[in-house]
Amino acid sequence: MPVLEKLLNLIVLSLMKGIFVGKEIAHSACEFLRLQALEISCLEHLEWWRMESCSMLNRLYLSISICRKLLVPPEGLQSRRSLQELKLSHMIEDLNLRALGVGEDWYEICHLHSITIC
Structure with missing residues (x-):
């Protein structure tokens, strides 16, 4: 992630099976400033994800699929006012x-315009 964060003109990022094998993702503050879409899929070891205060300010779309060990929404989503759409596919x-409003994490995503669960 530290290498990807330095790509200043990155607009779309897809992290698929085998690309990231850690249990945690944490974004540094003030990185991924132009990123508009992030797709994460088949990260079988991912358990926790945190976004720092101003990372990914322009992201409009977030898709998370087949990350079966991820138990809660990414920490820090509540401050992502530009995030408009969250799609969860084949999750636990x-x-x-939690994405539907059942549980203590609802405040993280209640500001989103669209939440899709399939």
Whole structure:
């Protein structure tokens, strides 16, 4: 992630199976400033994800799929006012319920215009 954060003109980023094998993702503050879409899929070891205060300010779309160990929404989503759409696909039921407003993490994503669960 530290290398990717330095790509100043990155607009779309897809992290797929085998690209990232860690248990945690943490973005540094004030990085990924032009990123508009982030897709994360098949990260089988991902358990926790945190976004620092001003990372990914312009992101409009976030898709997370088949990350079965991710139990809660990414920490820091509540300050992403430009994030408009969240799509969760093939995630564990507990995370899906949290995205629907059941659970203590609802405040993280209640400002989003669209939440899709499939």
